[in-house]
Amino acid sequence: MAATADTVRQVEEVTGRAYKHGFVTDIDMEMAPKGLDETTIRFISAKKEEPEWLLEWRLKAFRQWQQMKEPDWAKVGYPAIDYQDLYYYAAPKQKPKLNSLDEVDPELLATYEKLGIPLKEQEILAGVVAVDAVFDSVSVATTYKKELEKHGVIFCSISEAVHDYPDLVRRYLGSVVPAADNFFACLNSAVFTDGSFVYIPKGVRCPMELSTYFRINAENTGQFERTLIVADEGSYVSYLEGCTAPQRDENQLHAAVVELVAMDDAEIKYSTVQNWYPGDENGKGGIYNFVTKRGACRGRRSKISWTQVETGSAITWKYPSCILQGDDSVGEFYSVAITNNAQQADTGTKMIHLGKNTRSTIISKGISAGRADNTYRGLVRVGKRAEGARNFTQCDSLLIGDKCGAHTVPYIESKNPSARIEHEATTSKISEDQLFYCMSRGLSTEDAVGLIVNGFCKEVMKELPMEFAVEAQKLIGISLEGSVG
Amino acid sequence: MALLEIENLHAEIDGKPILKGIDLSIEAGQVHAIMGPNGSGKSTLSYVLAGRDGYEVTEGSIRLDGQDLLEMEADERAVAGVFLAMQYPVELPGVTGMTFLREAVNARRKAAGEDEIDAMGFLKMVRAKAKTLGVTDEMLKRAVNVGFSGGEKKRNEILQMAVLEPKFCVLDETDSGLDIDALKVVSEGVNALRSAGRSMLVITHYQRLLNHIEPDVIHVLAHGRIQKTGGKELALELEQNGYADYVEAAA
């Protein structure tokens, strides 16, 4: 059909623009030797001056990992990863202890500038966003700590937390995602280098959005972040995670673990904008994003809400989940996943209803362009004890062109007859009518696509914190610039 | 020189010739009407003017203010001042009317090297214009055309036209779907936009619209060609006799 052929042509016309965030910063790295064995883990642990218990925890995870098999059930394909051909630790050479941004390596600051993350500006924005910037594996700049300290909020790198708040870390680390949970989480447990730690004390509403910008920077460096957020009774926190990575030829493995714990009446809102290097049009290069994110609603009436905008990475394998243990607890998952060119995404969520009257909402928007594959995979499980559990799931797929794929794989397991589970799914295409309508009002093809796709994703985008929303809207436009018309 | 000049325009869809030699020129400030039987090529002409893909011009030229429109993409033509109020406006799920208008205005400003429009001032301006056309605030907050009634869609098109202030407007059967009162409101809205520098091409099947929006010239389009051109009396004539003459004449 003419209209379809035309969209494809437009898709091809606007493809082939360079990844906007592709550049490399030249800072000397202090590397662990290539490869992975117990020595590597001891090296990492020693570098970070960790206590004995943590080294043991890592080593145990490593031994379990050696017995595990890489999963192959996701609808993604990639060449076998040689885990012995990766570096597992890299850090900027001088380990700075910083009081202000002025002390940050200027080259590093320039990197952030290029990415459009002006730390300086954010600092001036006084108390709007706290940034714990992670450069490769070591936190180098943490701002707004003082303001947070006033409220008793702990927001620091997990390495610092290991030293300064060992009891908290020991109590909760691995309590949501056990070390041996799955292949990639287990690997992370063995070799994680850094990440964020957040603790919100009882009754405290965190006075600002907490934000971490991650950035992968060293060639062949696997990135293994570990994030742990604990919201004590009656507390609230909104956490933002945003990522971009420089262009690389070789695939980079990224296997993060994020654990959230919400006690009685606590609420955690976790938002992600992920824009790692997706590889080129032919699928060369790009990040392998194999992440385990899980939140435990331990307390009654607790709530965990995941919002994600996933536009980058060559492969995304990610299922931010909620374990709804506490009675009346609430889990939410709002997701936009965009795949373009040769990108592959297999993403979704698991909502595990254990407590009474637990509720969950899943809104997933998958956008596929080029030759990309986009799969929603979601599990809703209702346990025996979960009287009155409710779930609503809506999965919408939008196709751009006719060479891409969208798949919806819902799993529903209910052991309680009182549970109510609803599932709706739609698949649509950007129509030539819509493109023309927008263009006849003056919008360029790219802006038209950006507008239409943002409209399609609206229910998810409105869940993003204000600070992120504008950036994320732009990102949607940009990521489709590289492949949609 | 006329604001819009169409010369010997031939166009086809999927290899099927639809427009077979159209000559039409509209002076600045003039309103022309086109009438013609179903399938005669009226909407096709409007799409060709607006630059829709899939409509292939095989011969002829279109100039706006001396600029060659056929060299331009749809968005470039819009920025240059072409506006098409569509016969079947398109739904944009999740895109609010206000956002859509702002994007359209900003696209023009971007082309002119200007900064984005001030959001608050814009909101006020749009609301004021919306009010005169009977477009409610609630409609501006809803997704463009989604769930709009036929008449609401048409009103919304004219609102866009009022906000974008184009040089040359094509109104494709704007009267269809409008009730008697709405026809009056919309016509007043259109008349308010008549100005010395702006030309319009109004496509309609009914004399009634032309009572409200009085054209300077009326053309009869049949079989892809303009068969007759005249004054207001031509519409009355058609109302009485239908298109039989033209259909037979061309056959």
Ligand SMILES: Nc1ncnc2c1ncn2[C@@H]1O[C@H](COP(=O)(O)OP(=O)(O)OP(=O)(O)O)[C@@H](O)[C@H]1O
């Ligand atoms: N995409 C298409 N493919 C094939 N033929 C088409 C296509 N679009 C329009 N046509 C044909 O072109 C001719 C002109 O159509 P057009 O929509 O321009 O007529 P019109 O004068 O606007 O009619 P109406 O008064 O019913 O609105 C019709 O015969 C129509 O079937």
Ligand SMILES: [Mg+2]
């Ligand atoms: Mg028509």
